[in-house]
Amino acid sequence: MPTVASAAPPGAEPATRGDVQTPPPVAAAEESDDGSARVITVQAVEIRGHQHVSERQIRTALTREGLRVGSEIVWPTDARVQRVRQRLRATGFFKVVTVGLEPVPEREDAALLVVEVEERSTVSIDRLYLGSSALTPFRGGISILERNFAGRGVLLGGSFIWGSIPRVERGRRQQAYNVFAEAPQVADSNIGVLGGAFVISAGEPYRVTGAYDDPRPRHFRTFDYTRTGGLFGVTFPVLPQLRLGTDYRFERIDALLPAAPAYLDADGTATPVDLDVLDGTHRLTVATVALAYDGRRNSVLTGKGAQIGVDVQLSSPALGSQYEYMKLVAVGAYTLRLPWRHWLTPRAQAGQIVGDAPRFEQFYAGDLSAWTPGREQSLRFSTRNPIDVFGTGIDTREFGTAFGRFDLEYVWPVFRRTRTRGVYGGDLFVSAGVFTLVEDAPGRAARREAGERVAPTGFNADLGLRLDTALGTVKLTIGNVLRRSPL
Amino acid sequence: MKRRPLLIGLAAAPLVAFARPESLSTRKARVEEVGASVLMTLELPTLIKARDTDALKSIDSSFDTTLRYSLRVWEHGTRELITSRVVVVKIRRDPWKKRYVVSTRAEGKWTKRFFETRDAAVAAATTLRRQKVAAVGQLERTEDGPYYFVEVLALRNPLAETDAAGGTARGRGGDRDLEWFSRIVDVLAGERARAEKVVHVRTNPFYLLP
Numbered sequence: 001m002p003t004v005a006s007a008a009p010p011g012a013e014p015a016t017r018g019d020v021q022t023p024p025p026v027a028a029a030e031e032s033d034d035g036s037a038r039v040i041t042v043q044a045v046e047i048r049g050h051q052h053v054s055e056r057q058i059r060t061a062l063t064r065e066g067l068r069v070g071s072e073i074v075w076p077t078d079a080r081v082q083r084v085r086q087r088l089r090a091t092g093f094f095k096v097v098t099v100g101l102e103p104v105p106e107r108e109d110a111a112l113l114v115v116e117v118e119e120r121s122t123v124s125i126d127r128l129y130l131g132s133s134a135l136t137p138f139r140g141g142i143s144i145l146e147r148n149f150a151g152r153g154v155l156l157g158g159s160f161i162w163g164s165i166p167r168v169e170r171g172r173r174q175q176a177y178n179v180f181a182e183a184p185q186v187a188d189s190n191i192g193v194l195g196g197a198f199v200i201s202a203g204e205p206y207r208v209t210g211a212y213d214d215p216r217p218r219h220f221r222t223f224d225y226t227r228t229g230g231l232f233g234v235t236f237p238v239l240p241q242l243r244l245g246t247d248y249r250f251e252r253i254d255a256l257l258p259a260a261p262a263y264l265d266a267d268g269t270a271t272p273v274d275l276d277v278l279d280g281t282h283r284l285t286v287a288t289v290a291l292a293y294d295g296r297r298n299s300v301l302t303g304k305g306a307q308i309g310v311d312v313q314l315s316s317p318a319l320g321s322q323y324e325y326m327k328l329v330a331v332g333a334y335t336l337r338l339p340w341r342h343w344l345t346p347r348a349q350a351g352q353i354v355g356d357a358p359r360f361e362q363f364y365a366g367d368l369s370a371w372t373p374g375r376e377q378s379l380r381f382s383t384r385n386p387i388d389v390f391g392t393g394i395d396t397r398e399f400g401t402a403f404g405r406f407d408l409e410y411v412w413p414v415f416r417r418t419r420t421r422g423v424y425g426g427d428l429f430v431s432a433g434v435f436t437l438v439e440d441a442p443g444r445a446a447r448r449e450a451g452e453r454v455a456p457t458g459f460n461a462d463l464g465l466r467l468d469t470a471l472g473t474v475k476l477t478i479g480n481v482l483r484r485s486p487l
Numbered sequence: 488m489k490r491r492p493l494l495i496g497l498a499a500a501p502l503v504a505f506a507r508p509e510s511l512s513t514r515k516a517r518v519e520e521v522g523a524s525v526l527m528t529l530e531l532p533t534l535i536k537a538r539d540t541d542a543l544k545s546i547d548s549s550f551d552t553t554l555r556y557s558l559r560v561w562e563h564g565t566r567e568l569i570t571s572r573v574v575v576v577k578i579r580r581d582p583w584k585k586r587y588v589v590s591t592r593a594e595g596k597w598t599k600r601f602f603e604t605r606d607a608a609v610a611a612a613t614t615l616r617r618q619k620v621a622a623v624g625q626l627e628r629t630e631d632g633p634y635y636f637v638e639v640l641a642l643r644n645p646l647a648e649t650d651a652a653g654g655t656a657r658g659r660g661g662d663r664d665l666e667w668f669s670r671i672v673d674v675l676a677g678e679r680a681r682a683e684k685v686v687h688v689r690t691n692p693f694y695l696l697p
Contacts, residue, residue: 009563013518013692013693014695015519016519017519017520075550077551081550082550082644085545096544098544100547100548100582114548
């Protein structure tokens with residue numbers, strides 16, 4: 001054996017010399033395929049192992065590939081079989097999907113087509129509410145989604161959030177409960193229906209003293225209101241990737257407002273505070289039209305995909321409401337794959353409210369910032385405003401009637417698996433962007449008078465790992481930590 | 488250790504970690520020189536694990552479970568690709584003859600082997616036995632290298648690129664605040680999995696005896 005050179009890499013071994021006459025153990029049958037293919041007629045289709053998923057759903061997947069009683073299959077390599085497996089696996093309902101043939105006695109040209117599935121739980125955790133703030137020492141809750149209720153493809157969800165007693169004078173506990181259901185397809189039609197109900201018990205903080213950028217709870221008081229209501233609606237697929245939805249939300253609001261809420265500035269001057277909620281028991285009804293285009297379904301194949309959403313809400317006495325306003329929110333995102341297979345997503349959002357929307361329907365600064373607690377289940381558990389990176393005064397803003405936001409997200413797919421439990425995939429991501437929030441007309445006038453910016457600019461950035469798991473998407477990000485910490 | 492090399496090392500660590508193929512985990516292979524061919528024997532049992540119910544049921548289903556091996560020979564340390572080959576192995580149970588069949592396609596030819604037990608068939612399918620990876624003439628033969636290794640990318644049931652999503656709309660619920668709205672464009676981008684199972688390794692370096 002020769003000496004291995006000094007620069008040899010660790011573990012380097014010489015190729016041993018075999019017998020020249022030794023034939024490879026591979027025979028040399030000349031066949032275009034492996035020579036076993038033959039046509040088998042499906043005599044019957046049998047589906048085994050399903051419990052919650054309906055047989056109809058599985059048969060639909062088979063039918064779409066033309067696999068039904070009487071059809072012919074090229075055994076053992078029919079591409080449709082693999083496609084059916086992929087199609088069924090992609091639903092996320094199954095741990096194991098097997099499509100096989102079982103011989104029929106005394107027939108070589110016919111067989112039983114057997115689909116055997118092992119279901120996995122279709123319950124996922126949509127959101128986990130957990131955090132602490134200077135205002136509310138603890139808040140916790142969970143949002144759970146069942147994606148295939150009763151095996152009919154019905155989405156059924158429920159959520160709750162519960163906060164401890166806030167650290168303000170006469171503050172009450174905030175909590176919210178919400179259930180909803182959506183059937184994306186009713187019978188064989190393409191129309192979907194949805195409905196839901198909720199109870200929200202809020203102790204909304206409002207500032208009474210201190211500088212506008214001072215988040216300490218002692219500068220705040222709260223006013224209480226309870227919202228009880230529900231919604232129902234329908235959805236229509238205009239195009240395969242374009243859905244139109246419309247719903248009607250109705251709620252009863254019991255609000256207990258302070259007699260004369262006022263802000264006392266450093267000079268001792270009292271300024272009345274408009275809480276933007278009617279006093280006593282009253283109604284809010286909202287009609288919504290939502291248009292959603294999701295072209296990202298094929299982005300893995302095409303390397304690009306757009307997503308557009310437009311949401312128009314109208315509340316009017318003509319609809320039975322005691323508020324009158326219109327709210328428009330639009331969002332657009334475009335995802336593209338870079339040559340080195342990472343993904344870039346520019347995303348823009350904007351919104352405008354016309355009229356007198358209640359405070360809980362207005363745009364909130366915390367919802368725009370990646371580092372500041374936003375509203376959870378429509379409840380505000382923190383008095384912290386966005387961090388003013390540019391020195392434009394964004395940390396003095398809470399609510400507004402218009403906003404704009406632009407983000408750029410860079411995603412590095414780290415791994416992707418076809419596992420049916422545990423972690424399916426993980427992405428590292430980094431994002432950066434800017435946003436602005438504009439107050440209502442009196443607020444804008446006051447800002448102009450004080451020589452402040454009407455539309456201050458805030459900065460957003462985030463960095464973290466996003467895991468796609470059997471229980472849902474888990475984000476381990478810097479922003480997530482900041483939003484949940486009592487800073 | 489001095490600070491500067493340490494900092495450079497830390498800064499380069501992510502790049503090194505994802506550089507390919509040198510960064511792949513190493514699997515011991517036996518390399519032989521037989522006539523004008525370089526043959527490799529390598530076992531990849533993790534491609535079909537004994538407790539992988541999905542994989543085993545797929546084999547027993549009577550339809551083919553396809554294993555696709557991409558073999559690329561690199562010169563060690565130079566990133567020079569010497570040659571590449573693809574080997575396709577199909578494993579299934581024949582329900583009529585009640586036996587397992589392992590078909591292998593290499594160099595454009597199919598061969599078949601038959602087994603009584605599934606374990607034996609799986610072992611055969613997940614082992615590249617004396618598989619040609621290069622011609623001797625493609626590799627250099629000197630006293631001090633060069634050294635070579637084989638990058639092996641093994642896919643079990645490579646996924647066809649079809650739109651099999653068929654998913655449903657996201658539940659909207661009663662909560663229509665901005666925070667909810669922003670989440671409808673919460674992208675979980677990324678790559679679709681290439682196969683039901685992927686094993687990507689490199690072999691230990693080897694060289695030809697002078």
